[in-house]
Amino acid sequence: MNRARLLIFNAALGPLDYRVPDGMHVAPGSVVVAPLGPRQIVGIVWESERLPTSEVPDAKLRPLLAVLPVPPLKAELRRLIEWTADYYCASLASVARMVLASGGALRGPATITEYRLSGGAPERMTPQRQAAIDALEGEQATIRELAGFAGVSEGVLRGLVNQGVLEAVQVDCDRPYPPARADFAAPQLSPAQAEVADTFVDAVRARRFEPFLLDGVTGSGKTECYLEAVAAALEMGRQTLVLLPEIALTEAFLRRFEDRFGVPPIVWHSSLKSTERRRAWRAIAAGAADGGAQVIVGARSALFLPYADLGLIVVDEAHEISFKQDEGVRYNARDVAVMRARFEAIPVILASATPALESLQMAESGIYRRLVLEDRYGGARLPAIDTVDLTEEAPGRGRWLAPRLVAGMEERLARGEQSLLFLNRRGYAPLTLCRNCGFRFQCPNCTAWLVEHRLSRRLACHHCGHETPPPPACPECGELDCLVACGPGVERIADEVRDLFPQARVAVVTSDTINSPEKAADFVAQAEGGAIDVIVGTQLVTKGFHFPELTLVGVVDADLGLEGGDLRAAERTYQQVAQVAGRAGRGSKPGEVLIQTRHPAAPVIEALAAGDRDAFYAAETEARRHAGAPPFGRWAAIIVSSEDDAEAREAANLIGGTRPQVPDVAILGPAPAPLNLLRGRYRYRLLLNARRSAQVQDVIRDWLAPLRFPQGVRVSIDIDPYSFV
CATH class of the missing domain: 3.30.70.600 (Ribosomal protein S10)
Incomplete structure (x- = not known):
């Protein structure tokens, strides 16, 4: 009898055996539908010897119902699922569920109805209808998506459909993606870049596993180097995965990619619509030929997609802690990417200006091959870095910016240049209390203070999302107008900048304000177009942005990340401050970085001020070795x-x-x-x-x-x- 062992998405039940009906063909990796009690479930056929379970007599086996119309999951991906589950002490079911992340993709070919302007006019024109018609010129999408584009209700658009102003179009959900061209706009690389890029290209063409650590200072052109490896994979008809740590970085990368290859890559992240996820998933499973997926840019979950013929993996900003998932399967995408490359026998590139200590140690031991870019591209110089000792150069009463930093901002405003202030704390103030009785606003769900957000007029918990409007009186003593904001967040710093420089155009950049690729693209366009004078942001501004007119970076509180006793606190502080410092002076104008601190003699602060990364990493390495902490x-x-x-x-x-x-x-x-x-x-x-x-x-x-x-x-x-x- 032909029987199949299924991995199902219920870890409590474990693997189950089924009978394969006559005429049905299944292979390891096939995605199938099977009965379970009165229900129907989806499972993955697995090798019986790799998934032990108690044997069930043949006569008791129920038959499989159907094989779903998707390619079987490759052996390399099944081995990755097994390794991830074993290493992170997770169930196979919970890891495999990430692979089948788009339920709609499993149902086979499908069409959807989209709408576009027909050229007609409504019987009665209203301001809303006029606004919709103006906004939707050249657009084609579902009614819900068009309503979002036009900023009107779906009812307004359905009225235009009824009057023939919008016409229905049937669209293939799996329509091909336009092909990227490896030779569309080859860049002019520096000799150092060309040497690194050639090394990557050779590894891609050799089809061998080789992990690279691309260690280059900010602005050295690391992206251009690994895009040449992407071009080599395109020429071979193979797929590339580029992992980015933040969704907000996606839009800027898409533009750079399109400039290089003529079309944008395929994106994968949690904000995609279900139809977009379905189309991307099926194109990835189909392969790079005939309009399938060639290059995929995504968040960490893109690592578990069923690539048909993966030829290269790139992990950009590989030091970022957002690659570590803290819920569900608690995996680190940086490390799992290396393992996927190993199973696929392909190169993997970890790119960073501030590599994780673990990655540097792997390079030191010869497991990773380290390639270094020591200089910025095009003759741009690294910024001058200095510390501002807040115990000696204190800000004025009720202020958070030291006089020297304020003077530097004033100079940039006078010259038409941009400044960036970095504080890794969202909201207006981290604590709100009553000046009369001392009551502190605490989250009812978490051991955490509520953070005041004046832009949204809310007290919010950054751990569970609980929100409440600030009350007019203290809940404890009933005193009116007695609530006091303690400490600064980015909104408070932005208010201080507006008080100091009323004419300055200020942008607050946090995950609250830049929470989609579209908003990120709008911010980048404004900054590049000179519509912003001062950027005030959290760690979101430390990554990937390139503004040629940005010449001053101020770190408002460099000591903040050193609090709390975190094992990696010093390393994380160094990485964040070094990355945000790297935003300064990336064009032809020299940059300056001022680091406000109360502990200028702290080793991490001294290393940042001296620009001596090697000394910091050497000291941190010895401290970790002594403590028996990672990587030792x-x-x-x-x-x-x-x-x-x-x-x-x-x-x-x-x-x-x-x-x-x-x-x-x-x-x-x-x-x-x-x-x-x-x-x-x-x-x-x-x-x-x-x-x-x-x-x-x-x-x-x-x-x-x-x-x-x-x-x-x-x-x-x-x-x-x-x-x-």
Whole structure:
């Protein structure tokens, strides 16, 4: 009898066996529909020997119902799913679910109805109808999308459909993408760039696994180098994946890509409409030929798509912590990208001006091949960096910008140049309290203060999203007009700039204001067009932007990232400040960076001021080596949570009380997590610190497997954690 073992998306059930009906052909990787009780479920056919389960007699097997019209998942992708599940202590089902991220893509060919202007006129013209007609010239999309373009209700457009002003068009959901041309606009590379690019091209053509660390200063032209490797993959008819850490970076990259190859790449991120996800997924699975997907630019989830013939992976800004997922499968896309390249036998490029210490150590040990770009492209010079000691050059009362930084901004405004102020804190103020009784506004769902946002007139929690309008009186004592904002956020800094320079055009750039690729593109267009004088932003402004007229960067509080005892606090602070400093002086005009700090003698601040990255990394490396911290040791976290505090604490104590005694593994805790209450759940944490040689995943699995917990308790495992809250 022909039987198939299925990986289904219910980890509690495990793999299930089914009978393959006569005439139905399935192979490992086939996506199929199978019965489960009265329901129908989707599963993936897997090799039986790699997915052990208890054998079911042939007579009890139920038949598969259908094979879905998508290519089988390749063996390389199945091995990646297995590796990711094993390394990050996740279920195979939860990892495989990321591969089938577009349910609509599994249903086969389909069409949708879109609409466009017919050239006719309505019987009665209204201001809304006129605005819609003007806005939709040359556009074709669904009614909902057109309403968004025109800024009118769907009812207005349906009225235009009824009067024949908008006509329906049937569109193939899987219509081909226009092809990119490798020779569309080849760049003029510097000798150093050309040498690096040639190395990448050779590796792509050799079809071999080779991990590269592209280590280049900000503005050195790293993107142009790896785009030559993309061109080589295009010439071979193979696919390329470029991972970016932020959706806001996508639009700027798309424009650079289109300038180089004639068409934009295919994008993949959480903001795509379902029809866009479906079209992209099927084009990726089909391959680069005949209008399929050639180059895919996406967030970390793009790593698990079913590429037909992957030839190159690029991880841009590879140091970014946003590549680490903190919910669900807690994987690091940078590391998984290297493993996918290994399974696919292709090169992978990790590009960064401030590489992670782990990546540098891999290069030092010879596992990664490090290629260096030491100079900025086109003769541009790195900015001059200086510190402003806030204990000696204090801002005025109620101010946050030191006199020297204010004077520098005044000079740039007079010369028509741009300034950027960086503070990694969204909102207006991180804490609001009552000056009468001292009451502090705290999130009801989290152990966190509510942050005042004056642009949206809300007090908001940045962990769970809870929002409430600021009350007119203190909830505790009832005093009117007694609420005080404590500390600065970017909105408060922007208000200070407007007070100091009423004529300045100020843009606030955070994930609250730049929350889509379209808004990012609008911001970039305004900045490049000279419509912005001062940019005030969070870490969003540290990445990838290139403004030739930006000549001054002010870091408002360089000490902020050093608070909290995070293992990687110094490294993260160095990376953020070095990246934002790299926005200055990228054109022909020299740049200047002023770093405001109360601790100018701190090693990370001294290294930034001296521009001595090697000295900082050397000191940080020794500190990590001494502590047995990554990359010389390994960390893992076990997080226990429940809506009931006593239940969570009891479960954590059960885990702690059964801890194994294992050589080379130290187990700390349990203890309340720094954010003890998060999104309504009480949290306790155990930390494991192990030598590199220890099989920490096996230790955790063997330890937790026999334990049983109440239904309301969740136990999460975080291998190589980046967040310690």
